[in-house]
Amino acid sequence: MIQQILSFLLQVVATLVGGAALLRLAMRWQRMSMANPVGRFVRALTDWLVLPLQRLLPPGNRFDAASLLAAFIVKLLHYGLLLALLGLLGAGGWASLPVLALLGVVRLAVSVMTALVIIAAILSWTQNRTLVTDVLDQLTAPWLAPIRRIVPLVGGVDLSPLVLIVLLQVVGMALGGLQAGLAGGWTVAAA
Incomplete structure (x- = not known):
């Protein structure tokens, strides 16, 4: 029971901090301002880790290697602590970590994108334009645009978010299978 609780808490912290680091990376890639509510939230969660890393890896024009490295470090610590907690880090366990x-970072990116698409789709039904909806639209548009060119509107409803979510879930399942194979059959939590 204690292992399950600790495992869950590790998962929550790693997903929140690692996901925010990946969101920071995506916002930098899209040249989005961090002055909006989403940007302020992301910075509040990641500045403590990303800013020191940026001294070693200064951000480029669009790519922030420090944010990506931060997400990797978070997942490395997450899986290291989790495998140690479960007693699964033997001699060969460290090599696969x-x-x-x-x-795990790629899977986390899939989970973050899935959440963004779901939230953006739900907020689009309200027809209220806010800074948050603008940020979500800007983050999801590059992923939805190719699907929108292929999938027509059905009764005036845009099904591209649904198609993207299904594709992302398939990718997430494949990555989970790869992780389970590396971990000797032990299933790694969702993100």
Whole structure:
């Protein structure tokens, strides 16, 4: 019971901080201002980790390697602590940990994108334009645009978010299978 609680708490912290680091990376890539409510939230969650890393890896024009490294470090610590807690870090466990963490970062990116698409779709039904909806639209538009070119409106309803969510879930399942194979059959939590 204690292991389950600790595992859950590790998952929550790693998902929140690692996801915010990836969101920071995406916002930098899209040249979005961090002065909006989403940007302020992301900075509040990640400045403590990303800013020291930016001294080593200064951000480029659009790419922030420090944010990506922060997400990797969070997942590395997450899986390291989790495997140690469960007693699964034997002699060979340490060797697979960086690959598990790398796959975990990609899986986390899939989870973050899925959440963004769901939230943006729900907020689009309200027809209220806010800073948050603008940020979500800007973050999801590059992923939805190619699908919108292929999938027509059905009765005036845009199904591209649904298609993207299904595709993201398939990718997440495949990554989860790869992680489970690396961890010797032990299933790694959702993100």
